[in-house]
Amino acid sequence: MTIQLTIRRQAPNKSAYWQTFELEIDPSLTILDALIQIKGYQDGSLSFRKNCRNTICGSCAMTINGRSALACQQSIRTELANSPVPNQIAIAPLGNLPVLKDLVVDMSDFWQKLSAVNPYVSTAARQVPEREFLQSPSDRAKLNASGNCILCGACYGACNAVDVNPNFVGPHALAKAARLVADSRDSETDQRLAQYNTATSGVWGCTRCFNCNTVCPVGVQPLDRISEIKQAILARSTTATRNQDRPLRHRQVLLELVKEGGWVDERQFGLRVVGNRFRDVGGVVSLAPLGWRLLRRGKFPLRFEKSAGQAQIKAVITALQQKQPSSKI
Amino acid sequence: MSALRYAYYPGCVAQGACRELDLSTRAIAPLLNIELVELKEASCCGSGTFKENSWLLEDTVNARNIALAEQLTLPLLTHCSTCQGVIGHVDERLKTFQRDRPEYVAEINQVLTQQGCAPYQGTTEVKHLLWAIVGDLGLERLRDRVRRPLTELRCAAFYGCYLLRAQERLPFDHPIHPTSMEQVFEAVGATPVVYEGRTQCCGWPISSYATAASFAMAAQRLQSAIASGADCIVTPCPLCHLNLDARQPEIAQQVGVALNLPILHLPQLVGLALGLSPEELGLRKHVVSTQPVLAKLGL
Numbered sequence: 001m002t003i004q005l006t007i008r009r010q011a012p013n014k015s016a017y018w019q020t021f022e023l024e025i026d027p028s029l030t031i032l033d034a035l036i037q038i039k040g041y042q043d044g045s046l047s048f049r050k051n052c053r054n055t056i057c058g059s060c061a062m063t064i065n066g067r068s069a070l071a072c073q074q075s076i077r078t079e080l081a082n083s084p085v086p087n088q089i090a091i092a093p094l095g096n097l098p099v100l101k102d103l104v105v106d107m108s109d110f111w112q113k114l115s116a117v118n119p120y121v122s123t124a125a126r127q128v129p130e131r132e133f134l135q136s137p138s139d140r141a142k143l144n145a146s147g148n149c150i151l152c153g154a155c156y157g158a159c160n161a162v163d164v165n166p167n168f169v170g171p172h173a174l175a176k177a178a179r180l181v182a183d184s185r186d187s188e189t190d191q192r193l194a195q196y197n198t199a200t201s202g203v204w205g206c207t208r209c210f211n212c213n214t215v216c217p218v219g220v221q222p223l224d225r226i227s228e229i230k231q232a233i234l235a236r237s238t239t240a241t242r243n244q245d246r247p248l249r250h251r252q253v254l255l256e257l258v259k260e261g262g263w264v265d266e267r268q269f270g271l272r273v274v275g276n277r278f279r280d281v282g283g284v285v286s287l288a289p290l291g292w293r294l295l296r297r298g299k300f301p302l303r304f305e306k307s308a309g310q311a312q313i314k315a316v317i318t319a320l321q322q323k324q325p326s327s328k329i
Numbered sequence: 330m331s332a333l334r335y336a337y338y339p340g341c342v343a344q345g346a347c348r349e350l351d352l353s354t355r356a357i358a359p360l361l362n363i364e365l366v367e368l369k370e371a372s373c374c375g376s377g378t379f380k381e382n383s384w385l386l387e388d389t390v391n392a393r394n395i396a397l398a399e400q401l402t403l404p405l406l407t408h409c410s411t412c413q414g415v416i417g418h419v420d421e422r423l424k425t426f427q428r429d430r431p432e433y434v435a436e437i438n439q440v441l442t443q444q445g446c447a448p449y450q451g452t453t454e455v456k457h458l459l460w461a462i463v464g465d466l467g468l469e470r471l472r473d474r475v476r477r478p479l480t481e482l483r484c485a486a487f488y489g490c491y492l493l494r495a496q497e498r499l500p501f502d503h504p505i506h507p508t509s510m511e512q513v514f515e516a517v518g519a520t521p522v523v524y525e526g527r528t529q530c531c532g533w534p535i536s537s538y539a540t541a542a543s544f545a546m547a548a549q550r551l552q553s554a555i556a557s558g559a560d561c562i563v564t565p566c567p568l569c570h571l572n573l574d575a576r577q578p579e580i581a582q583q584v585g586v587a588l589n590l591p592i593l594h595l596p597q598l599v600g601l602a603l604g605l606s607p608e609e610l611g612l613r614k615h616v617v618s619t620q621p622v623l624a625k626l627g628l
Binding site: 065066067082083084160161163164165168199200204205206207208209210211213214227230231234246247250251254255257258262263264265266267270273274286289290293294297298299300301304305307308309310312313315316317319320323 | 340341342344345346347348349369370371372373375376377378379380381382383385386389390393397414440441443444445446490491493494495503504505506529530532534535537538539540542543545546549575576578579613614615616
């Protein structure tokens with residue numbers, strides 16, 4: 001069939017533009033096959049990365065019809081069905097990374113941020129031991145999802161947090177971090193959790209937009225892995241440490257308020273999370289304009305009504321808290 | 330057609346800083362032949378943070394919420410993208426686990442029944458007001474009830490992450506290229522404005538501690554909608570509303586440009602088309618004045 005591929009092209013230090021190619025192709029083939037056909041028969045200057053053609057190497061990640069995907073994994077037929085424009089498929093480079101040429105991006109930041117999480121199993125003695133570091137099948141099974149990662153960059157290119165905060169290490173790095181926190185052979189769990197427990201560069205910088213889970217081509221589910229690191233941080237924290245730190249306090253206060261009221265009493269939420277019950281004067285002051293604005297427009301919730309099921313939900317949460325939290329993911 | 334009945338889950342924000350959402354949902358329901366049975370014993374879904382304590386916490390709290398609707402043999406109706414994504418995802422997880430990990434569902438039900446709650450059975454469904462309007466009521470019936478066509482109004486949808494991507498299966502919309510909001514806009518006579526960022530994050534979840542990043546995210550959405558010629562953003566999520574409306578003056582200050590883009594809740598827009606007054610829909614209780622929108626409609 002005849003289809004159109006609209007490709008975002010860019011030469012080094014030049015402005016980007018869209019170019020449409022029309023080609024005759026079997027729709028059961030992949031987007032990568034279509035790109036190879038264009039490069040071979042229409043425009044040899046079209047640049048893109050590829051290698052295995054089989055969802056193993058992760059080289060051909062790009063933006064296809066508005067979301068990150070592997071060109072070798074998506075069929076032309078599926079993408080035609082996905083496209084908001086009839087008979088046309090839009091191809092652009094991965095987001096959040098500078099373009100070198102056409103669909104080839106500079107992945108330096110991606111690799112540097114991966115390095116930043118210390119992505120190696122750290123044993124007490126990295127020297128070659130007398131015998132192997134053994135791992136039970138059930139402990140190995142904990143690494144299945146994160147171990148699938150092929151470092152293609154699809155999640156990083158789609159990440160809302162990276163887009164606005166260049167310090168955020170990204171879903172790929174945190175999925176790898178979760179794999180190491182969960183690894184029974186790793187001996188630096190506490191140091192790792194302390195390192196990942198930061199409001200902007202680490203796990204709390206994630207805004208839970210779910211893009212990484214949606215686009216991951218191999219089921220790593222990076223957001224779920226980030227949640228597991230947060231679970232490990234919260235499981236090791238105490239009431240005192242949770243109160244010292246605003247992202248942790250956010251979680252602590254939400255749970256307290258739900259136990260107290262069933263619903264969240266928003267009059268309390270900001271004051272306790274940001275203001276730390278008036279202990280954080282700067283925090284309280286920062287809330288003042290918002291509070292005043294809400295009051296002035298009649299939006300500030302002056303009253304709060306508990307849920308009729310408050311006692312029950314409190315009992316349920318208390319029962320869950322009394323169950324032992326797992327010390328490892 | 331007999332009335333559509335739902336177990337109405339109001340959520341925290343519609344009972345707190347966005348009461349106009351609760352007001353407008355209740356106001357449009359009778360006009361659309363929808364009966365809402367409020368879940369007075371329900372609790373907060375955790376807004377996506379309960380799973381950061383443990384999967385078991387998020388699953389159990391929301392299994393209880395779903396079980397309350399099951400007791401009424403009604404679908405649970407949300408009007409918040411976040412509540413929908415969290416509770417809807419728990420429902421689909423637990424339905425899968427009933428087959429694949431029944432011992433996990435049994436663990437949840439043991440906690441629930443020991444505390445006097447009904448157990449989760451997996452016998453109902455969780456749906457957002459948007460899906461109820463498009464899927465259950467139908468756009469034709471909505472169109473028939475329009476008393477004040479919103480012609481001239483250019484509306485930009487802001488879906489909210491959880492409505493599109495928290496659940497693995499959506500009943501009919503597309504997670505990357507959704508159209509249900511735009512379909513509603515057309516049914517009420519308004520013009521949909523498609524702009525970059527309409528399916529992305531508003532920044533709310535990190536606003537309490539990574540405020541600059543949160544505001545930068547919101548600013549991108551607002552500026553993109555404005556550049557596309559929108560008169561207003563319409564959202565099915567009150568948490569998005571809080572960041573985009575209540576914090577819009579601070580966002581404008583951060584980016585150094587005036588924004589003044591009104592942000593409407595979905596049932597407010599529908600209510601205007603059904604002929605309700607701005608007061609009945611709480612449209613005077615926004616931080617960013619909705620007057621330019623009302624003026625365009627001659628109100």
